[in-house]
Amino acid sequence: MALTKKRDARKLLSQHAWITLEGGFAARHCLVQDISKSGARITLDEDASQLPGVIRMAFSRDARTGQRCQVVWRRGKSAGIKFI
Template identity: 55%
Template sequence: MAKERTKREVRRSVRQSGWITLDGGFAARPCEVVDLSATGAKLTMADAISLGPKLRLAFSRDARTGRNCEVIWRRGTTVGVKFVS
């Protein structure tokens, strides 16, 4: 029996600048948020390959804002993340 796929959350194209922080908020790196949904986002950045499995995504450089994320997939300079608590 085929496994039913759950419908993905609707993604909005945002093409907005964002900031990725790793390990407690040090060394914020710029990225572009390509699209965004209630459960995750697609990001592009020059050094996407060097990202660890967890990061924080914000729309300002302030590490106290933003959402915790887990990297789900990587393709070249593009990564898909899901929001986690």
């Protein structure tokens, strides 16, 4: 019997947040479109293809806060992130 992987329930959010790269420099604005307990879909002001594999996302501009995330997909100005 094949196992099906069920996605966590997503909640529409449309909340402003900031992402920082490793080292905590250059906070960039983003919009969290939807979120679940395992990840989120974000929209940036620029092309998401330039994002590195690991970022930190926070709902405040303080780089010391937030959650470490792995970027799992990129399409145009949107990206999918998984909380790690």
